[in-house]
Amino acid sequence: MKKFAIIFIFLGFSNAGAFDFGAGRNLGMGRMPLFSDPAASDALVCPGVDIKHQRVLIESGFQRRFELKDLDKVYAAAGYRYCFVYGAFGFSQFGRNDYYTERQWNGILGFRYRWLAIASIWGGKNIEFGNNYGKYSISSIGFGGGVNIKKVHFGFTADNLNKPRLTSAATAEQPNLGFFTEIEGTKDFSMTGRAIFKKYEKPSLAIGQFIRLIGANSVFWGIGGNPLTYGGGVGLHYSLFLINYAVSFHPVLGFSHNIAIGLAAQK
Numbered sequence: 001m002k003k004f005a006i007i008f009i010f011l012g013f014s015n016a017g018a019f020d021f022g023a024g025r026n027l028g029m030g031r032m033p034l035f036s037d038p039a040a041s042d043a044l045v046c047p048g049v050d051i052k053h054q055r056v057l058i059e060s061g062f063q064r065r066f067e068l069k070d071l072d073k074v075y076a077a078a079g080y081r082y083c084f085v086y087g088a089f090g091f092s093q094f095g096r097n098d099y100y101t102e103r104q105w106n107g108i109l110g111f112r113y114r115w116l117a118i119a120s121i122w123g124g125k126n127i128e129f130g131n132n133y134g135k136y137s138i139s140s141i142g143f144g145g146g147v148n149i150k151k152v153h154f155g156f157t158a159d160n161l162n163k164p165r166l167t168s169a170a171t172a173e174q175p176n177l178g179f180f181t182e183i184e185g186t187k188d189f190s191m192t193g194r195a196i197f198k199k200y201e202k203p204s205l206a207i208g209q210f211i212r213l214i215g216a217n218s219v220f221w222g223i224g225g226n227p228l229t230y231g232g233g234v235g236l237h238y239s240l241f242l243i244n245y246a247v248s249f250h251p252v253l254g255f256s257h258n259i260a261i262g263l264a265a266q267k
Contacts (some may be wrong), residue, residue: 038079041260043163056266090106101128121142123140189210191207191208194206231247233246
């Protein structure tokens with residue numbers, strides 16, 4: 001009984017119209033991307049991140065939400081930039097076929113010139129309830145971008161502009177506007193911030209920090225609101241490969257964990 005209660009509480013926090021990719025290192029950073037050295041999943045959170053020229057980003061991972069295996073999530077993402085054009089794509093799936101299954105894809109395609117970037121955002125979601133209770137599909141469009149000037153980074157997203165509906169009788173998902181920032185400090189750390197605004201809802205704010213250690217290893221943390229979460233994690237770097245472990249804690253629902261293996265190669 002507790003298992004089903006947690007599932008329905010979780011669905012209340014993450015309704016079917018929300019297209020947050022919600023995977024990767026940003027789980028432990030309050031859902032904030034790292035502009036200065038992004039992973040593939042960061043580009044799907046905010047397309048204003050700074051993917052370097054001919055940079056190949058690949059990431060795959062596993063996430064356990066609220067320590068409940070029925071909400072286990074697997075995902076994969078990739079990104080690339082060539083000259084002025086860049087893009088990223090990701091796919092994720094969570095749930096069990098006999099209860100509730102959610103498959104989601106997200107993508108961006110953008111143009112960067114010097115310090116300015118602008119991109120289209122698109123996503124889709126397929127939802128299936130077990131025992132033939134129904135299948136539903138929904139899609140969303142938007143745009144975003146960013147400015148990267150030396151050690152100051154700023155990005156924005158405007159998503160759900162088409163006000164998607166899961167069914168004709170369902171309430172339309174309202175557009176949301178997100179602002180993200182990273183300020184690199186004089187030493188090996190960055191401060192990050194986020195603010196997301198959505199009609200009929202309280203603003204969702206977050207603050208965090210990314211600390212660079214010896215050998216390109218790292219530790220990070222983040223605190224987010226609406227809903228309130230505390231997070232942190234570590235990143236281990238070896239050659240072209242990176243392993244991230246991120247954890248997030250919700251005061252009511254408990255812990256969520258994300259482990260990811262990534263590749264960042266320069267062609």
